[in-house]
Amino acid sequence: MDKFWKIKERGSTPRVEILAGITIFFATVYTVIVNPNNISGGITINPELWNGVFFASCIAAAIGTLLMAFYAKLPFAQAPGMGLSAVFAFTAMPAIAVLTSMGDSTADAIKTYQMTLPIVLISGVLFLLISLVGLREKIINGIPKNIKLALGAGIGLFITLLGLKNAGISVPQQATLLTLVNFGARDQATLGALLAILGVLIIAVLQAHKVKGSILIGIITTTILTYVTGFKTLDSFSYNLGQQAHDFAATSLFRLDFVSLFTAGNLGPILGKMLALILAFFLVNMFDSMGTIYGVASSAGMVDKKTGEVRGLKKGLMADAMATTAGGLAGTSTITTVVESSAGIGEGGRTGLTAFVTGILFIVAIFLAPFIALIPDVATAPALIFVGCLMMSGIKDVDFSNISEGLPAFLTIAMMPMTFSITNGIAFGLVSWVILKVCTGKYKEIKITTVVVSILFVLQYFLQ
Numbered sequence: 001m002d003k004f005w006k007i008k009e010r011g012s013t014p015r016v017e018i019l020a021g022i023t024i025f026f027a028t029v030y031t032v033i034v035n036p037n038n039i040s041g042g043i044t045i046n047p048e049l050w051n052g053v054f055f056a057s058c059i060a061a062a063i064g065t066l067l068m069a070f071y072a073k074l075p076f077a078q079a080p081g082m083g084l085s086a087v088f089a090f091t092a093m094p095a096i097a098v099l100t101s102m103g104d105s106t107a108d109a110i111k112t113y114q115m116t117l118p119i120v121l122i123s124g125v126l127f128l129l130i131s132l133v134g135l136r137e138k139i140i141n142g143i144p145k146n147i148k149l150a151l152g153a154g155i156g157l158f159i160t161l162l163g164l165k166n167a168g169i170s171v172p173q174q175a176t177l178l179t180l181v182n183f184g185a186r187d188q189a190t191l192g193a194l195l196a197i198l199g200v201l202i203i204a205v206l207q208a209h210k211v212k213g214s215i216l217i218g219i220i221t222t223t224i225l226t227y228v229t230g231f232k233t234l235d236s237f238s239y240n241l242g243q244q245a246h247d248f249a250a251t252s253l254f255r256l257d258f259v260s261l262f263t264a265g266n267l268g269p270i271l272g273k274m275l276a277l278i279l280a281f282f283l284v285n286m287f288d289s290m291g292t293i294y295g296v297a298s299s300a301g302m303v304d305k306k307t308g309e310v311r312g313l314k315k316g317l318m319a320d321a322m323a324t325t326a327g328g329l330a331g332t333s334t335i336t337t338v339v340e341s342s343a344g345i346g347e348g349g350r351t352g353l354t355a356f357v358t359g360i361l362f363i364v365a366i367f368l369a370p371f372i373a374l375i376p377d378v379a380t381a382p383a384l385i386f387v388g389c390l391m392m393s394g395i396k397d398v399d400f401s402n403i404s405e406g407l408p409a410f411l412t413i414a415m416m417p418m419t420f421s422i423t424n425g426i427a428f429g430l431v432s433w434v435i436l437k438v439c440t441g442k443y444k445e446i447k448i449t450t451v452v453v454s455i456l457f458v459l460q461y462f463l464q
Contacts, residue, residue, distance in 0.1 A: 021357025
C-alpha cells in the first residue's frame with residue numbers, strides 16, 4: 001500500500017487514511033439518499049424510481065471514488081452533486097416533460113427521467129473530450145493566481161454555510177434571508193442546533209489535544225447524543241434488497257432514452273433546451289470539481305513544491321469526467337467531486353487509500369441503506385463547520401492591495417456561500433477579472449482561455 005499510494009511520503013499513515021475515508025463517507029453518504037428523493041419527486045413520487053436511482057447513485061459514487069483511489073490516487077470522494085441533482089430533478093426533468101408532453105403518471109415520470117439522462121451522459125463525454133485534447137489544462141492555467149488562492153477560503157465559507165444549514169443553526173428568514181435559530185423556543189430545532197454546536201466544540205477540543213480521528217469521533221459522539229437526548233428515535237425499517245435491485249435493472253441501468261427524447265415532441269425546442277442544459281451541467285461539473293480539488297488540496301498543503309500545482313489534479317479531473325459518464329449510464333444525475341471530502345482531508349487523509357475506503361463503503365451502503373439514515377444531518381454538520389474554519393488560512397496570501405486582483409478574489413470568496421454554488425464564485429471571479437483588466441489597460445495579463453470561459457459563463461446564465 002505504501003509503495004502504491006506513497007503514504008509515508010505524503011506524511012500520513014494507513015490508520016489516518018482509513019479514519020479519513022470513514023469520515024468522508026459519513027459526511028458524504030447523505031447525497032445517495034437525497035439524490036433519489038429529488039429525482040423521484042421531480043415529477044411525482046414513486047418507490048420504483050427511488051430504488052433505481054438509489055442503486056445507481058451508490059454504484060456510480062463507488063466507481064468515481066475508486067477511480068480517485070487507483071487512477072488519480074487522491075483522497076477525494078465522488079458522489080451525486082446536490083446542486084446538479086436539484087437542477088436535474090426540478091429544472092431539467094420538468095422542462096423535458098413539457099417539451100415531450102409527458103404527464104404525471106408513474107410511467108410518464110420514469111419515461112421523463114430516462115429521457116433526461118442523456119443530458120448527463122453528453123455533458124460527461126464533453127468533459128472527457130476536452131480532457132483528452134488538452135483543453136482542460138489550458139482552462140486551469142487560465143485561472144488567475146489570486147482567484148486560485150481565493151478558492152480555498154470560498155469553499156471554506158460554502159461548506160460552513162452548508163453545515164450551519166444542515167444543523168438548523170442558520171434558518172430562512174423573509175426579511176434578512178438568513179437568521180439564527182430561535183434558542184428561546186426550546187423545541188426540536190433548538191435541540192438539534194445545540195447538539196451540532198456541541199459537536200463542533202468536541203472536534204475542536206480533540207483537535208487541540210492532537211487526538212487522531214477527532215472529526216470522526218465528533219460525528220459518532222454527536223450521533224449517539226441525538227438518540228440519548230431524544231432528538232432522533234430508532235424507527236422500524238422495511239428493506240427489500242431484491243426489489244431495489246430489480247427496480248435498478250428495470251428503470252435505471254443503461255435506460256437512457258435518446259429515441260423518445262428526439263421523437264416525442266418538436267425537435268427544435270428540445271435541441272435548444274438540451275444544449276442549454278448540457279452547457280450548464282458541463283460548466284458546473286467541471287468548475288465545481290476543479291474548484292473543490294484545487295481549493296481543498298491547496299489548503300491542506302497537497303501541492304507539488306516544484307510546479308506549484310496540486311498533485312494528481314489532472315488525473316482527478318479525468319476521474320471525475322469518467323464518473324459522470326458512468327453515472328449517466330447507471331442512471332443517476334451528475335457525479336462530481338464533493339466538497340465534503342474536505343472533512344476527511346481535515347482528518348489527515350492525503351492519499352488514494354482514503355478514497356479507497358470511502359469507495360468500498362459506498363458499495364456497503366447498498367446493503368445498509370436503512371441504517372445509514374440513522375446518521376442525522378446535525379451529526380455530520382459539525383465536521384463541515386470545523387473544516388470550513390481550517391480552509392480559511394489561504395486567504396492571507398490573496399493580494400487585496402491591487403483592486404483588479406482583489407475584487408475578483410473577493411467575489412470568488414463571497415459568491416460561493418451567498419449563492420450556494422462553487423461554480424458561481426468562480427464565474428463571478430473570472431468575468432470581473434477580465435473586465436477589470438480590460439478597463440485598466442492590462443491586456444497582456446489576459447489569456448484567451450480565460451476570455452472564452454468567461455463568455456461561456458455569461459451565455460450559460462442568459463440561456464437558463
